[in-house]
Amino acid sequence: MPIRDWLYEVLRGYGMSTPVAVRLKLPSKILQSRDPSAELSVLNDRMKPMLRLEVIDATLGCLHQATQGDWNARRAVVSYAQQLEGILREGDSAFTVSEDRSGLEHRIDETLHATYAKAVEAGAEKAQTAGDHLRAAFSNVYGLKPDPSAAYSRAIKAVEAIANPLFLPNAPEPTLGKVRSHLDQGRHKYEMAIADKTGAPANIDAVVAMISLLWHGQRDRHEGGPTTAPVTQEAAETAVHTAAVLVHWLSTGSIRKK
Template sequence: MTSRWRRLSDRLAGKTEPEPLWAEGVPDHIDVPIRDWLYEVLRNYDMASPVAVRLKLPSRILKSRDPYNELANLDDRMNPMLRLEVIDATLGCVQQALQGTHWQHRQTALSYARQLEGILREGDSAFTVSEDGSRLERRMDETLHATYDKAVEAGASKTETAADHLRAAFTEAYGIKPDPSAAYSRAIKAVEAVANPLFLPNAPEPTLGKVRAHLEQGGHKYEMVISDKTGAPADIDAVVAMVSLLWHGQRDRHEGGPTSAPVTLEAAETAVHTAAILVHWISNGSIRRK
């Protein structure tokens, strides 16, 4: 984890708490570098038309004398997210246009994405560029992000499906237009991808709910690699509790029930991180048969 720069007055005052993140739009202090970055990328990759079409923007933009400049300066006080959507669409359109091209072209595009990430980070934006440079995401605490990265790596070592579901869950939870329901559903699928083959290898229709029941009834057959207070391998009560939390917390799985409710963004984020821990534990052998 890299240390963050602090202004001189804060260092002299011994200030240690992080600066608050700017959660809406592009703040004024990074407006100019963002505008310059957008203009250069839009022009160099001829992305005015794809971005305008993707965002369904007014035709006056493409009819203007300089559509790249129009897009780079596009702002709407009634919709502070519009600038971010232009950036997000630009990243996505560039990556799509470069699919199948020489790796040097893709590396150049990735360097542009990293340049943008530097601007957003130094400007304390609540948004960051995704690892593959294809989109914007809401910024996550670096420690939590490291846990997520480890889980994706561990999940991929067992099945790429788990890693794919976990990446999708993260994107749905932390994208600029989050979808909590989709994020929660993908989080459960990520755990199922590694848990079902391990705990229910012969089940015709395995689910996380059946994994939970199996572990509740047969928990005595398993143990953790970590020790309990006696020095013996710990039981799997913590695993059962986390699986139960994840399974029961998806209140939008079925409609019409007395406890049915939409999944909140906070619940979806918690589900993603719970799933990441479970995927990591199951994939790297932290839970084993006695």
């Protein structure tokens, strides 16, 4: 009932029934009813158990899109999103409102989410695109309809946004693979901010290993190879969080020249 009431208020108050129905390609009879907002707010289908969630997700998405650039409207959207998040949290929902309030995401451990948020903040301070790519990767992997391939691709781009200008400032076509080679061949030139067991700055073996894991793990980057394979959900989740750690380390000087 709280979700139903929230949906009805938002759909009716912002005229979102039509864009939501169109986005979800719902039957036209819904919009032809006396009160489309009421129809959508109670819409359910035993054959499509995710339909209610899809309506909520589409409502957030359409509302986010419709209020871009309107700061007064955006404040109201924030308020509605907070109301919804409160309902979901109190109801122990497996879903949460996304950071940009444009849809739903699978809820993850709060500590893990805080680590990701710190990485986004640190990355954005160095390169805005790093934060943007990391946010997109997170949404792609934890969204209502996950896209593992897109999530993995954006995870790599997030690291490249920081690593390419840092390690390959003059390269005409820098890639994460070239960064990996640069660090692999120049291990003696760099060190970590953290100490090893002797108390000296640790070597960058862990960084090279993580970048290698991220670079080689994207098995759908090229077609036709003997090891080409679709990116799994588990691989994409691993890639996104590996990228978050790398973005944070690279942005905060955890890897430095000797």
